[in-house]
Amino acid sequence: MKDLHPRYGPYAVVTGASAGIGAEFATQLAAAGFSLVLVARRKEKLQGLADRLRERHGTTAEVVDLDLGREDAVAELVRRTAHLDVGLLVASAGTATAGPFLDTPLATETAVLDLSLTVPMRLAHEYGRRFRDRGRGALVLVSSAVAFGAVPYLANYSAAKAYVAQFGQALRHELKPAGVDVLVLAPGPTATEGFANTDGIDFTKLPMPAMSADSVVRAALRGLGRKALVIPGPLNKVNDFFGKHVATRALQTAMFGTLVRRALVAGRAT
Ligand SMILES: NC(=O)c1ccc[n+]([C@@H]2O[C@H](COP(=O)([O-])OP(=O)(O)OC[C@H]3O[C@@H](n4cnc5c(N)ncnc54)[C@H](OP(=O)(O)O)[C@@H]3O)[C@@H](O)[C@H]2O)c1
Numbered sequence: 717m718k719d720l721h722p723r724y725g726p727y728a729v730v731t732g733a734s735a736g737i738g739a740e741f742a743t744q745l746a747a748a749g750f751s752l753v754l755v756a757r758r759k760e761k762l763q764g765l766a767d768r769l770r771e772r773h774g775t776t777a778e779v780v781d782l783d784l785g786r787e788d789a790v791a792e793l794v795r796r797t798a799h800l801d802v803g804l805l806v807a808s809a810g811t812a813t814a815g816p817f818l819d820t821p822l823a824t825e826t827a828v829l830d831l832s833l834t835v836p837m838r839l840a841h842e843y844g845r846r847f848r849d850r851g852r853g854a855l856v857l858v859s860s861a862v863a864f865g866a867v868p869y870l871a872n873y874s875a876a877k878a879y880v881a882q883f884g885q886a887l888r889h890e891l892k893p894a895g896v897d898v899l900v901l902a903p904g905p906t907a908t909e910g911f912a913n914t915d916g917i918d919f920t921k922l923p924m925p926a927m928s929a930d931s932v933v934r935a936a937l938r939g940l941g942r943k944a945l946v947i948p949g950p951l952n953k954v955n956d957f958f959g960k961h962v963a964t965r966a967l968q969t970a971m972f973g974t975l976v977r978r979a980l981v982a983g984r985a986t
Contacts, residue, residue: 717744717747717748717937717938718748718749720745720748720749720750720804720937720940721748721749721750723803723852723854723941724750724803724804724852724853724854724897725749725750725751725803725804726750726751726801726803727750727751727752727753727797727800727801727802727803727804728741728742728745728750728751728752728753728802728803728804728805728806729752729753729755729793729797729802729804729805729806729843730742730745730752730753730754730755730805730806730808731755731756731784731793731805731806731807731808731809731835731839732755732756732807732808732809732810732858733752733754733755733756733762733765733808734754734756734757734758734761734762734765735756735761735908735909735910736808736906736908736909736910736911736929737808737858737901737903737906737908737929737932737933738756738806738808738809738858739761739765739929740929740930740932740933741806741808741856741933741936741937742754742765742769742777743765743769744930744933744934744937745804745806745937746769746772746773746775746777747772747773748937749773750775750804751775751776751777751800752766752769752775752776752777752778753777753778753780753796753797753800753802754766754777754778754779754780755780755782755784755793755809756781756782756809757781757782757783758781759779759781762779762780762781763779765777766778766779778797778800780793780796780797784809784831784835785827785830785831785835789835790835790838790839790842793839794842794843801850802843802846802853803847803850803852803853803854804853804854804855804856805839805840805843805853805854805855805856806856806858807835807836807839807840807855807856807857807858808856808858809831809835810831810832810858810910811827811828811831811832811910811914812828812870812873812910812914813825813828813870813872813873813914813915813916814869814870814873814914814915814916814917814976814979814980815869815915815916815917815980816869817869817871817872820872820916825872828872828873828876829872829876832873832876832877832880833876833879833880836857836880836883837883839855840855840857840883840884840887840898843855844887844891844896847891847894847895847896848891848894848895848896851894851895852895852896853895853896853897854896854897854898854899854940854941855884855887855891855896855897855898855899856898856899856901856936856940857880857883857884857898857899857900857901858880858901858903859877859878859880859881859884859900859901859902860873860874860877860902860903860904861902861903861904861947861952861955861956862874862877862972863877863878863880863881863902864878864881864902864956864959864960865959865965865968865969865972866965866968866969866972867969867972867973867976868969868972868973868976868977869917869973869976869977869980870917870976877902880900881900881902881945884898884899884900884944884945885898885900885944885945888900888944889944897940897941898944899936899939899940899941899943899944899945899946900944900945900946901932901935901936901946901948902945902946902947902952903927903932903947903948903949903952904924904927904947904948904949904951904952904955905919905922905924905925905926905927906926906927906928906929906932907926907927907928907929908929911926916980916981917976917979917980917981918979918980918981919979920979921978921979922975922976922979923975924951924952924955925951927948927949927952931948931949932948932949935948935949936948
């Protein structure tokens with residue numbers, strides 16, 4: 717990972733840096749020598765991480781406490797990073813809804829869609845242009861293993877992640893000649909705050925052990941610049957193979973439906 721900083725540095729912007737996969741990206745990028753812009757809503761968490769990274773690695777880290785669900789948030793982030801030589805963007809901020817689609821408030825589903833789909837697209841447009849003009853840079857878009865099938869009870873979330881996976885892989889082809897790398901990261905269950913606390917579902921009831929955020933991010937950073945898509949972990953790769961080459965689409969959807977329904981907490985299953 718030592719070559720990442722010379723390739724894309726000096727600054728990396730990481731959204732969702734206050735917890736989980738985003739915080740782990742920030743930690744591993746700091747160890748690789750990057751200066752950081754840490755973005756999320758909880759300022760104290762971001763500041764705590766910035767302090768730890770400064771002590772451990774001498775990292776320069778700026779904290780941007782921002783609700784990315786706000787209409788003007790991406791423009792504000794761009795404005796607040798305009799003075800920095802940013803060469804890497806990690807779009808990890810995200811939330812999920814679980815349960816019967818019709819039982820979730822429309823505003824909640826719309827917010828999930830904005831944060832998971834519109835925000836990464838806008839970030840890719842803004843920072844992608846910047847990286848193209850600079851002649852080098854990288855975008856890391858965090859999708860999910862549920863992007864590769866239709867997943868009942870995670871219908872809106874999985875469809876949003878499917879967008880991110882297709883969008884990122886297409887963009888990689890477009891931006892490669894300009895010296896800009898794009899990577900889609902599609903993790904399966906990963907032990908994070910979000911994994912433990914998503915309303916309506918107990919992810920530990922899925923028949924898949926959760927990976928650590930550390931190994932998920934390590935796999936992503938190993939693939940950055942070399943691959944279009946990283947599905948971390950052997951089990952997630954086997955599932956992907958099964959979905960692509962063994963099961964019919966209808967069978968895969970039915971299996972996802974059964975498995976996710978079993979993991980819904982009382983009151984969320986119809
Ligand atoms: N964990 C898994 O099993 C798993 C599997 C596949 C894909 N993913 C994807 O991986 C990404 C990270 O998930 P995670 O598990 O690390 O989740 P997490 O532990 O819940 O962290 C989510 C991060 O997003 C930030 N965030 C949420 N809403 C925000 C908003 N409106 N504005 C700004 N920041 C916001 C949170 O910070 P604040 O609360 O401080 O704003 C936090 O830093 C997500 O895109 C998720 O869909 C996760």
